Amino acid sequence: MLQRRKLYLRLLILYIVEFFDLYTICCGVAVMKCVFCSDDTKVLDKRTVDNVTRRRRECLKCKKRFTTYERADVSVDVVKKDGRREPFSREKILSGMLKACEKRPVTRQQIEDAIDRIENDLRGTNEEVQSKKIGEMVMKYLKKIDKIAYIRFASVYRSFDDIRLFEQEVKSLKKAS
Numbered sequence: 001m002l003q004r005r006k007l008y009l010r011l012l013i014l015y016i017v018e019f020f021d022l023y024t025i026c027c028g029v030a031v032m033k034c035v036f037c038s039d040d041t042k043v044l045d046k047r048t049v050d051n052v053t054r055r056r057r058e059c060l061k062c063k064k065r066f067t068t069y070e071r072a073d074v075s076v077d078v079v080k081k082d083g084r085r086e087p088f089s090r091e092k093i094l095s096g097m098l099k100a101c102e103k104r105p106v107t108r109q110q111i112e113d114a115i116d117r118i119e120n121d122l123r124g125t126n127e128e129v130q131s132k133k134i135g136e137m138v139m140k141y142l143k144k145i146d147k148i149a150y151i152r153f154a155s156v157y158r159s160f161d162d163i164r165l166f167e168q169e170v171k172s173l174k175k176a177s
Contacts, residue, residue, distance in 0.1 A: 032055075032057060032068065034059035034061065035066050036059060036062055036066075037061055037064075039061035039062065040060050040061075041057040041058060041059050041060060042060060043055050043057055044056045044057065044058050044065070050113075051071060051116065052071050052116075053069070053070040054067060055068045055069075055070070074122050075088070076088045076125065076129050077127060077129075078128075078129055078130075078131050078134065079129070079130050081132070090115060090119065093118065093134070094111065094112075096153065096156075096157075097111045097114065097115070097138060097142065097149075099152075100149040100152040101142075101145070101146060101149040104146050104148055105146070106145055106146050106149060111145075114138075114141035114142070114145060118134070118138065118141065121137060122134070135157045138153060138157075139153060139154055139157065143173075150173070151170065151173065154169055155169075
């Protein structure tokens with residue numbers, strides 16, 4: 001449990017083509033396997049931009065090429081409203097933001113950039129962070145990206161029970177504009 005609470009970075013591999021069991025351990029080093037034939041690969045090109053490493057790979061056997069993306073993962077426990085603890089999940093934030101931005105002129109890249117900033121902010125925190133803080137961070141970035149998406153997210157996140165609370169939020173948004 002203590003080790004789980006420590007802040008550490010681990011590599012999260014995001015694939016264009018999603019496959020599992022693509023790594024094997026060889027001499028203590030992780031070796032990437034081909035997503036097509038499961039043979040060893042070599043790296044043709046490596047670029048790092050905004051904490052994401054892009055590697056263009058080629059299979060040594062079938063000669064097919066594919067791209068992998070590596071991102072440092074945030075290993076922070078999130079304390080929920082009811083006191084439960086669970087590991088931070090980038091996918092949960094992505095899902096919520098995508099729903100809020102549905103049918104809005106917001107690109108996926110804008111959402112990914114906002115999540116990257118949220119993760120960077122969380123890396124400097126303690127081993128645990130309140131879910132409320134993450135929700136406020138998401139709303140802060142959504143407010144900058146798209147006001148309608150912000151209202152959509154806020155209405156679900158804040159659980160408006162009364163229409164007056166919802167109206168107050170819209171009025172505060174208008175004043176800020």
